[in-house]
Each structure stands twice: as C-alpha cells, then as structure tokens.
Amino acid sequence: MTRRQWARWGVLVGILWASGCNGGGTQPPGPPTDLVPTGGDRQNWFFNNPLPTVLSVTAVDIDGRAVPGVIVTWAVTSSSGSGAVSPTQSTTNAIGVATTTDSVGSSTTQTVSATFSGLVSPASFSEFATTPPTSAAVSLENFAFNPKNSLVQTGGTVTWTWNDGTAVHTLNFNATDPTPRPADTPPQATGSVTFTFTTVGTYSFFCAIHQAQGMTGQPTVVH
Ligand SMILES: [Cu+2]
Structure with a gap:
C-alpha cells in the first residue's frame, strides 16, 4: 500500500472507532x-x-x-x-x-x-x-556415522572409515542426491572410501543394513 492508502486506512479505522465499532482483538x-x-x-x-x-x-x-x-x-x-x-x-x-x-x-x-x-x-x-573446510572424516562405529553431519567446500574430500570391529556396514547414497557422488559399497567390516565432491548441495548417506536404526548421515558441500 502507498502512504496515502495507509492514511486512508487510518481514517477508516478512526471512523469505525468513533462509531463505537471497534472489535477488540479482531480490529484490523x-x-x-x-x-x-x-x-x-x-x-x-x-x-x-x-x-x-x-x-x-x-x-x-x-x-x-x-x-x-x-x-x-x-x-x-x-x-x-x-x-x-x-x-x-x-x-x-x-x-x-x-x-x-x-x-x-x-x-x-x-x-x-x-x-x-x-x-x-x-x-x-x-x-x-x-572459509569452509577442505576435508572431513567420518567414522563408521557403534552402528552410527560419526559425525553424522559434515561440511566441505567444492573440491574438498570426505573420507569414511570402517571402525566397528567385525560388524559390517555399507555406505549408500540417496538416489536423488546431486552427482557425482560416491558409488555404493557392499557390506564390509574394514576399509575406507575417499571422495572429492565437486557439486554444491546437501547429500544424504546411509548404511543399507542399519538405516532403520538411524545409521544415516549428511554431508553438505558449499562453494
Ligand atoms: Cu550398518
């Protein structure tokens, strides 16, 4: 609204008020x-x-x-x-x-x-x-990704390391995530994956075996 319209509105409210027609909480x-x-x-x-x-x-x-x-x-x-x-x-x-x-x-x-x-x-x-970090590390341990959320700049790397004894886990990415992204892994108890992210966005990964128990995580990639 223009200032003039506001002034007109103020006058209207004033008239309503003067006529005893003020509606308390419902008043405009x-x-x-x-x-x-x-x-x-x-x-x-x-x-x-x-x-x-x-x-x-x-x-x-x-x-x-x-x-x-x-x-x-x-x-x-x-x-x-x-x-x-x-x-x-x-x-x-x-x-x-x-x-x-x-x-x-x-x-x-x-x-x-x-x-x-x-x-x-x-x-x-x-x-x-x-400045955003250029690398991040995620440990698979105690049936969780630690930390759950990480952040790197484009061209930065994220490394996942399996650290859960004999328990096997996978690293899977959501099918709707930006590309390129890491390839899904088979169930494994040892090893690591390092990936260089080149596309800005929010990704979500999970362990296909323990996803229902909350074994999920999220890296964010910024400029
Ligand atoms: Cu798992």
Missing part, C-alpha cells in the same frame, strides 16, 4: 510503525555462499499487531565484498512477514538492513562468514 492493524527481525539474524556461514536460513522481518503497528501488505526494502549496508540480498524488495504477507535470501560475500562480517518508507530505525541483521 493500523499503519506499520516498526520492523522486527524474526528470522535469519546472526548466522555463521561460509564466504560467497547463500545463508541456509532466509532473513525475515515482521511489520507491526503501534500496538504490536502484524501488518500485511507493507513493502520492505532490503539492502546490504556493510562495505564492498559483502554479498547480496535477493529480492531487494518484498511485501509482508497475511501474517505481516517479509523475507529475502542473503548471500554472504568475501567479508567476515556482513550487515543487512530492512526498512519501509517512513521508518526511522531500519531493522538490522549481522551475518558472519569464514
């Missing part, structure tokens, strides 16, 4: 007076990668009620090398929430602001980036 919200960060602040992630959680704000009126239809403008406010937000404008939904995706750039700290026309103090987000 007034014009927005603030943006409250409601998701995605203070993430720790990796240089030149999109953050895993989208940034979100909730527009509220003077009484703290969520306001739909507010056009929110997003901007990276830290210096060059700090990545980008997309889209740079989004509109609050039925529950007053607007979102954007955010990629951190080559700076260790990134700040992002969210505002609407006339807002005195924009909402502010701080995000942090480091």
Whole structure:
C-alpha cells in the first residue's frame, strides 16, 4: 500500500472507532510503525555462499499487531565484498512477514538492513562468514556415522572409515542426491572410501543394513 492508502486506512479505522465499532482483538492493524527481525539474524556461514536460513522481518503497528501488505526494502549496508540480498524488495504477507535470501560475500562480517518508507530505525541483521573446510572424516562405529553431519567446500574430500570391529556396514547414497557422488559399497567390516565432491548441495548417506536404526548421515558441500 502507498502512504496515502495507509492514511486512508487510518481514517477508516478512526471512523469505525468513533462509531463505537471497534472489535477488540479482531480490529484490523493500523499503519506499520516498526520492523522486527524474526528470522535469519546472526548466522555463521561460509564466504560467497547463500545463508541456509532466509532473513525475515515482521511489520507491526503501534500496538504490536502484524501488518500485511507493507513493502520492505532490503539492502546490504556493510562495505564492498559483502554479498547480496535477493529480492531487494518484498511485501509482508497475511501474517505481516517479509523475507529475502542473503548471500554472504568475501567479508567476515556482513550487515543487512530492512526498512519501509517512513521508518526511522531500519531493522538490522549481522551475518558472519569464514572459509569452509577442505576435508572431513567420518567414522563408521557403534552402528552410527560419526559425525553424522559434515561440511566441505567444492573440491574438498570426505573420507569414511570402517571402525566397528567385525560388524559390517555399507555406505549408500540417496538416489536423488546431486552427482557425482560416491558409488555404493557392499557390506564390509574394514576399509575406507575417499571422495572429492565437486557439486554444491546437501547429500544424504546411509548404511543399507542399519538405516532403520538411524545409521544415516549428511554431508553438505558449499562453494
Ligand atoms: Cu550398518
């Protein structure tokens, strides 16, 4: 809505109020007076990668009620090398929430602001980036993958090592995972597999024998 439409809306609310027709909790919200960060602040992630959680704000009126239809403008406010937000404008939904995706750039700290026309103090987000690891090791032991989750950059390697005595396990990848990915192994009690990941994404692997008991894991590959 434009500011003029908001003003008109305010007048309408005023008329309803004056006529004694205020519906308490069911009363529509007034014009927005603030943006409250409601998701995605203070993430720790990796240089030149999109953050895993989208940034979100909730527009509220003077009484703290969520306001739909507010056009929110997003901007990276830290210096060059700090990545980008997309889209740079989004509109609050039925529950007053607007979102954007955010990629951190080559700076260790990134700040992002969210505002609407006339807002005195924009909402502010701080995000942090480091270099992703180039290798990770996963041990098959005690009928589990340890650690369950690992992360490497593209061109990085993950090594799985069988360390569970005489117990046999397999390493299988989900058929819908990105490619290339490691080939499935037969059941075995010893050995290791090392794979160099070249495709960004989230993969999921499992032991075909003990999957139902939770013997699963997840490597994430980032830029
Ligand atoms: Cu197993």
